[in-house]
Amino acid sequence: MTQPSFATHEVFNQSPPFEDVDLFAVDRPLVEAVKANGGAAAEQELSAFGKHWGSAAMADRGRIANENTPKLRTFDAKGNRRDQVEFHPAYHELMAHSAHAGVHISTWTADGKPAGDAAEVIRAAKFYMAAQVETGHLCPITMTRASVAALAMQPDLLARVMPVLSTRSYDPSFVPWRDKRGMTLGMGMTEKQGGTDVRANMTRAVRDGNTYRITGHKWFMSAPMCDAFLVLAQADSGLTCFFMPRFAPDGSVNAIQFQRLKDKLGNRSNASSEVEFVGAYAERVGEEGRGIRTIIQMVQLTRQDCAIASVGLMRSGLAHALHHARHRSVFQKHLADQPLMQAVLSDMALHVEASTALVMRLCLAFDRTPHDPAEAAYMRLLTPAIKYWTCKSAPPFLYEAMECLGGNGYVEDGILARHYRESPVNAIWEGSGNVMCLDVLRALSREPEAAMSVLQSLAAETKGLSGAGEAVAFIGKTFRRADGERVARLAVEKLALLAAAAALNGVSSHHAELFAATRLAGSHASMYGAVELESGDVRALLERALP
Numbered sequence: 001m002t003q004p005s006f007a008t009h010e011v012f013n014q015s016p017p018f019e020d021v022d023l024f025a026v027d028r029p030l031v032e033a034v035k036a037n038g039g040a041a042a043e044q045e046l047s048a049f050g051k052h053w054g055s056a057a058m059a060d061r062g063r064i065a066n067e068n069t070p071k072l073r074t075f076d077a078k079g080n081r082r083d084q085v086e087f088h089p090a091y092h093e094l095m096a097h098s099a100h101a102g103v104h105i106s107t108w109t110a111d112g113k114p115a116g117d118a119a120e121v122i123r124a125a126k127f128y129m130a131a132q133v134e135t136g137h138l139c140p141i142t143m144t145r146a147s148v149a150a151l152a153m154q155p156d157l158l159a160r161v162m163p164v165l166s167t168r169s170y171d172p173s174f175v176p177w178r179d180k181r182g183m184t185l186g187m188g189m190t191e192k193q194g195g196t197d198v199r200a201n202m203t204r205a206v207r208d209g210n211t212y213r214i215t216g217h218k219w220f221m222s223a224p225m226c227d228a229f230l231v232l233a234q235a236d237s238g239l240t241c242f243f244m245p246r247f248a249p250d251g252s253v254n255a256i257q258f259q260r261l262k263d264k265l266g267n268r269s270n271a272s273s274e275v276e277f278v279g280a281y282a283e284r285v286g287e288e289g290r291g292i293r294t295i296i297q298m299v300q301l302t303r304q305d306c307a308i309a310s311v312g313l314m315r316s317g318l319a320h321a322l323h324h325a326r327h328r329s330v331f332q333k334h335l336a337d338q339p340l341m342q343a344v345l346s347d348m349a350l351h352v353e354a355s356t357a358l359v360m361r362l363c364l365a366f367d368r369t370p371h372d373p374a375e376a377a378y379m380r381l382l383t384p385a386i387k388y389w390t391c392k393s394a395p396p397f398l399y400e401a402m403e404c405l406g407g408n409g410y411v412e413d414g415i416l417a418r419h420y421r422e423s424p425v426n427a428i429w430e431g432s433g434n435v436m437c438l439d440v441l442r443a444l445s446r447e448p449e450a451a452m453s454v455l456q457s458l459a460a461e462t463k464g465l466s467g468a469g470e471a472v473a474f475i476g477k478t479f480r481r482a483d484g485e486r487v488a489r490l491a492v493e494k495l496a497l498l499a500a501a502a503a504l505n506g507v508s509s510h511h512a513e514l515f516a517a518t519r520l521a522g523s524h525a526s527m528y529g530a531v532e533l534e535s536g537d538v539r540a541l542l543e544r545a546l547p
Helices: 028-036 040-053 056-067 089-100 119-131 138-151 155-165 291-327 339-371 373-404 416-422 424-428 433-446 448-461 468-479 484-505 509-519 535-545
Strands: 071-075 081-086 185-188 204-208 211-222 228-235 238-245 256-261 272-285
Touching: 028 040, 028 119, 028 339, 028 535, 040 119, 056 089, 071 256, 081 256, 089 138, 119 138, 119 291, 119 339, 138 155, 138 185, 138 211, 138 228, 138 272, 138 291, 185 211, 211 228, 211 238, 228 272, 228 291, 238 291, 291 339, 291 373, 291 416, 291 424, 291 535, 339 373, 339 484, 339 509, 339 535, 373 416, 373 424, 373 433, 373 448, 373 484, 416 424, 433 448, 433 484, 448 468, 448 484, 468 484, 484 509, 509 535
Parallel strands: 185 228, 204 228
Antiparallel strands: 071 081, 204 211, 211 272, 228 238, 238 272, 256 272
């Protein structure tokens, strides 16, 4: 019997999947920002990465890893403690592809020194593209990369770890790190009673010869299947940083007992645990009592990645919205040709273009910091400001992108609902918005001359842009106020906007002026599309965003 034909079964007026694209080549703002910040020589490498991560196969891995979330196996069938987390193979594949591309280690030499040249910029471009596909697995990638900065405070330990850490291999086997082809590192700082106030940590470290035994808990410890963790604990001389491997030197499983995995809003492919240490073996990293000073070397780099990932998520939201609008017809015209939709998309494109230029400029500062005091000052002052602005921007931006797709954007079949759930974690992790503002104020109080020098440089780089002079004056005046903390959010946001205009001015002076005119010369409306841009600028922004 012939099946009857139903008109509703024919799918039309829907956008095709946004996949099998070169995530680098279709993103002109990224290409130009990488070039402007010293990474032009890597264009071929980045295009190959963009094609691979823009493939349908990688998109599918991202989806599957989030649909099949990690599972904690606390005990085996006989009642023995296992404390292992099982992941879907798709998660391991994502980890392997990131490791193979060096996203976890390429900013360091084999002996743990900064790689120099444009290593930070090039690696950031990869991280930004990978975030568009699957962000959860990037948590251990981020921590592994950042851990080298802390381990450098203990050169003998760094020398032992780097031969395994510096490989471009991913080895998920549950064996001691010394026996592996490659390794990952996590971190544990937060406790129930302390949260951001890590000085309130109660975990204790007791000397055991040249090593330590640690007893206590961590309320959040991400990526529990990492091969080792950098943790904070109270030693005789105060809060200290420790290297805690999953296995003790005798080959036994270390006394790291996972209580549960956190049931999170997003970041679901990545396991985050609550853990107790029951006399766990650890080695000291840095001096006793200098734990915060040691681990802050790592935190600066993880904050950098929070900003990069947030911009990557926004870029993906923009690309999917624009792609959909170019294929969807409404009222006898494509959505992308409707003036109101053009206003929304072009305003969003301007935001992403400035954000992309800004994070790449920040990465240039990280590249130059070891040999340029001015760039080091830029990095210290602006890392928290940039993290604050980009990470806070992402959730409302991704909501707007979802709305461009209508109901299709809201369902879990597409990627935007996942991006939306993913986006808040970057603002919360590694210091909330208030902590970022306090860190900017702290940088100002500790290095007032260096900070004011950075502000003067930004003033020079934005000279002539609409509203820039007034913004510089406002920032300088506000940061000198005795009650600066009360208005810190306003000043820090203005600082980030000024830095974004300066960064974009080094890529596209015309678009820098558009950004300044709509963000610095006046208050940007709370909704995208509530600015007036010339039709030629609208077309140019959208063409640059996605040819």
